[in-house]
Amino acid sequence: MSALTLKNVGMRYGDTVVLERLNLILDSGTFCAVVGASGAGKSTFLKLLLSELQPTEGSITLGGRPLPQEPGPERGVVYQRYSVFPHLTALENVCFGLERTEGSALFGRTWGAKRRALRTEARDLLEAVGLTAAADRFPGALSGGMQQRLALAQTLALKPELLLLDEPFGALDPGNKQAAHALLQALWAERGMTVVMVTHDLSEAFTLGTRVLVLDKVREDPHSPERFGASITYDLPVDRSAPPGAASLPPVS
Amino acid sequence: MRRLLNLQPRRPLRLALFLAPVAAMLVTYLAFSDARLAENPQDRLLPAFSTMGDTLLRMATEPDRRSGDLLFWLDTGVSLQRLALGVGLGALTALMLGVASGLIPLAGASLSPLLAIIAMVPPLAILPILLIAFGVGELAKVMLIAIGVAPFIARELEGRVRELPREQLIKAQTLGAGTWLTLWYVVLPQILPRLFDAVRLSLGAAWLFLIAAEAIASTEGLGYRIFLMRRYLAMDLILPYVAWMTGLAWFLDYALRVLNRRLFPWYGAEAGR
Known part of the structure; x- marks a missing residue:
């Protein structure tokens, strides 16, 4: 089953073409890592998937339906920064999505037994990311790695069809990064989510991804670099059963 | 010899450096006062x-012969009430306008330039209009303070709302919040401590408007009293x-700062995000 489909998607701002002719069929449960040089349109790609931007050409479908025009709970996102709300404790951050979606449109919160059930669910999620002890602390008092784990828990609470990650571990030191990788991989394996992760870290892409996409310009006009946008130049399935370093595959046309 | 910009005064010296000019001012005053007296x-x-102390004590403890009021406390109470009502009304209006303008582009398109223009109107210049519209009662004075501080606070908050990371607004939507719930659960709680800060910064202006309004049309209040006593050259009361x-203004500022820290413990600790 295909979770995410891009058909001939392009994005241009005025005369500047950022992305062009993106074609992609992503199977459900794929961990897709997107790499590319700075300015290759990685962020734009993610914004398209979030509906923060609308593609100027082509179409995107999610689970067979056209992608909604606005961000919604069917997609979750973890950014490199500003992913959690600074004014809410860790527990409240995880409850945020549950309360907003379970509550009425007017109050956006729950009371009584339902509220207690949501809190229990949120505590379980905090435990899954190893933040039980930090439940009542504000993000400002958490380390960078803890904040990103919290952001994961917050996003996973709503079980999104598609999890989008924008350089989620880019600001972490190597030790924390490795721990976060292990956690993310475990959560992904357990839940079988479809993930699209944008990163500039090649080793991260190949460590986590089951499929690695490379965004780059296919055509280049030295006199007007804005004329052509980036496209998917490499599409590499990563074989998890093979020993590391075995992935060497020809480019797709 | 270390460079001047690297020299840090230690505690006793720091205290001495703070007290020295204060003492110098007091001594100068005493010298001139003694010479004249x-x-x-x-x-x-x-x-x-001693004269000032006696006058103040009389104002605070002896009922006024005509009205029977303790004038010092009456003045203080009335002035603080006007200040609180004016700043409260102004802050509340500003909060609604500022948040709407900062968060909702459609509202901002009309509010943003409007606020920029209104903020340029000198509030004291519309005092006559307020006196005509609302009479010489309490309302005109409260309105002057409210109108005086609201545009500043509204523009400040508008800017603060726009400074909220775009990521947070997207994130809120992916977590099931629409415009209203984002406003209520993401924007408002983060803007409230900034409102406290903005109110603190606008208190100086609020005092100015209060005293001006009381000087022109009032029968009691701190500002009224000092302008009344000016006629008698009663420096023993004015000073x-x-x-x-000054003490009240300092205390209000301090109280708001403490309140902000207590109510919003996360505020100011966001740097590590």
Whole structure:
């Protein structure tokens, strides 16, 4: 089953073409890592998937339906920064999505037994990311790695069809990064989510991804670099059963 | 010898450096006051501290012969009430306008330029209009303070709302919040401590408007009293009143700061995000 489909998607701002002719069929449960040089349109790609931007050409479908025009709970996102709300404790951050979606449109919160059930669910999620002890602390008092784990828990609470990650571990030191990788991989394996992760870290892409996409310009006009946008130049399935370093595959046309 | 910009005063020196100019001012005042009083014991311009103390004590403890009120406390109460009502009304209006303008582009398109223009109107210049529209009662004075501080606070908050990371607004939507719930659960709680800060910064202006309004149309209040006493050159009352108002202003500022820290413990600790 295909979770995410891009058909001939392009994005241009005025005369500047950022992305062009993106074609992609992503199977459900794929961990897709997107790499590319700075300015290759990685962020734009993610914004398209979030509906923060609308593609100027082509179409995107999610689970067979056209992608909604606005961000919604069917997609979750973890950014490199500003992913959690600074004014809410860790527990409240995880409850945020549950309360907003379970509550009425007017109050956006729950009371009584339902509220207690949501809190229990949120505590379980905090435990899954190893933040039980930090439940009542504000993000400002958490380390960078803890904040990103919290952001994961917050996003996973709503079980999104598609999890989008924008350089989620880019600001972490190597030790924390490795721990976060292990956690993310475990959560992904357990839940079988479809993930699209944008990163500039090649080793991260190949460590986590089951499929690695490379965004780059296919055509280049030295006199007007804005004329052509980036496209998917490499599409590499990563074989998890093979020993590391075995992935060497020809480019797709 | 270390460079001047690297020299840090230690605690006793720091205290001495703070106290020295204060002491110098007091001594200067005393010297001039004593000199004038030695020449003319009836001199009113630079009264002795004891005279000021006596006057203040009389105002605070002896009922006024005509009205029977303790004038010092009456003035203080009335002025603080006007200040609180005016700043409260202004802050509340500003909060609604600022948040709407900052968060909702459609509202901002009309509010943003409008606020920019209104903020340029000198509030004291519309005092006559307020007096005509609302009479010489309490309402005109409260409105002057409210109108005086609201545009500043509204523009400040508008900017603060726009400074909220775009990521947070997207994130809120992916977590099931629409416009209203984002406003209520993401924007408002993060803007409230900034509102406190903005109110703190606008208190100076609020005092100015309060005293101006009281000087022009009032029958009691701290500002009214000092302008009334000016006619009698009653420096023995004016100077302690000014000191009292300074103290009140300082205390309000301090109280708001403490309140902000208590109510919003996360505020100011966001740097590590």
